[in-house]
Amino acid sequence: MSFFSLQALTCDVGAFHLHDISFDVGEGEYFVILGHSGAGKTVILESIAGLHGVGGKLLFNGVDITNMAPEERSVGFVYQDFALFPNLSVRENIRFAGRYKFIEDADSLFNDLVDFLGLEKLLDRRIDNLSGGEKQRIAIARALFSRPKILLLDEPLSAIDPTFRNAIMKFLKEMHRRYHLTTLHVTHNFREASYLADRIAIVMDGKVQQVGCANEVLSHPSSLKVAEFLGFKNIFSSSLLGEDSAQLFSIDPNAILVSKENNPKCDYCFEGKLDECMGIVDHLNFLLR
């Protein structure tokens, strides 16, 4: 039995529709939902949190939580823009869940989170005028203080200065291990997904296109649509002689040798005329005819 399971989940938010979203998340897994902006990633997270009426089933440890109110689900939610409460101090923001439900070892958890996330000096400040990184750590601390069964992260790195993204990705991985979390992270960034994910679901136009282990999904897309989304170039169709099968293959541009020689030692050679050579930071782009 999986820890957390979405079974044919459907949801309508305005003109947007989620279609039969199904995947399982194992306990302690770091699961990444990868997709373009507007693909429905945030709606999936909000549906899991109980913030939209949905069709299909949501199971947690085999228990149907589809119609459970958000306050009874024990999910931690961190929005892209952090959604901190402006009327409360940093300390009150973090301890917010403690007002409404019993938190086991609340004080020691609070101290541990403050220590781990380096929030000691910010505790009595208002949330205005904090940096993006500080707000993010507070939003994470607030979610973790509620001792969630599953942590939902909505594009947690998109509002962060690119200089700090690698450090924060490392921090997210450490945090996931330290607090024995089950994390569902949505992003449109392949680097985040490939570094953090145990497993990945590719979501496009409100549908799950592929689910699997991170390496498997990122290196073996199951359809042309997914391959294009993942940035595969030079995609060609192929079929084996004598078999009624249609496959696709792609050639990595980095594996193509461009040469002026007439007979370079390669398996396949094509002749072409160099149209333009574009120098882009650390590599060259050749446009050939």
Added chain:
Amino acid sequence: MKRYWFTTFLVFLGAIMLLFLTLPLFKMMIGNDPATLLKTLKEADVSSSIWLTMKVSLFATLFALVTGLPLAYLIARHEFIGRSFLETLVDIPIMIPHTAAGIALLVAFGHGSLGSFFDLFGIKFIGTEAGIMIAMMFLSATFLINGAKEGFKKVDVKLEKVARTLGASPLKVFLAISLPNAKKDIVNGCLMMWGRGLGEFGAVVILVYHPMTAPVLIYDRFTSFGLSYSAPVAAVMIILSIMVFFNREVCQ
């Protein structure tokens, strides 16, 4: 100077309007010496009418706060068929003539089944404070509802969603997040409503001539005794209204 001609032009036209809006008020305030104003305030009918006006306007505001805030929140937070129609309904009272509103209230609450229904609880609307209250509320609740609606719209809905995931029920989210973060606009709306209620005349005079509210008293003195007798009362009311305005500015 050539560079700033347009700004100078705007300032000139704006100054004409500003002068028009403030001159009568200043004239009233400086045209009555403080001793006369104090003497006027000490007159029993003046002080009781001002007290009555402020008290009943406050009650009207409190009633509208309890019933209007939920309406404002519903409009601000929920998409539903007929929402813009509902918003128009809320706006209508400030667009109709106040005397016409008074007649409408008289027809609705003075006689007939609604009047008889309230009569069962000993509530009458003609010649009573309850009548003053509904007249004030009918013509000024829009300010409170619209103020609160704008305030709720400014509160990011994601704050409420996160609060739900942290264990707060919808009512607790409303009390702990929505209300405090929309406070400024709600207080502003309350003061606007209260201030507007203080000046209500047209509808009040049709439902309730006695006991007299301050605007009715000013009208009564003007028609019975002339300008010199009504002007000090008008000046006192203008000063009180300006104080309400400054309170609003301080709150903001």
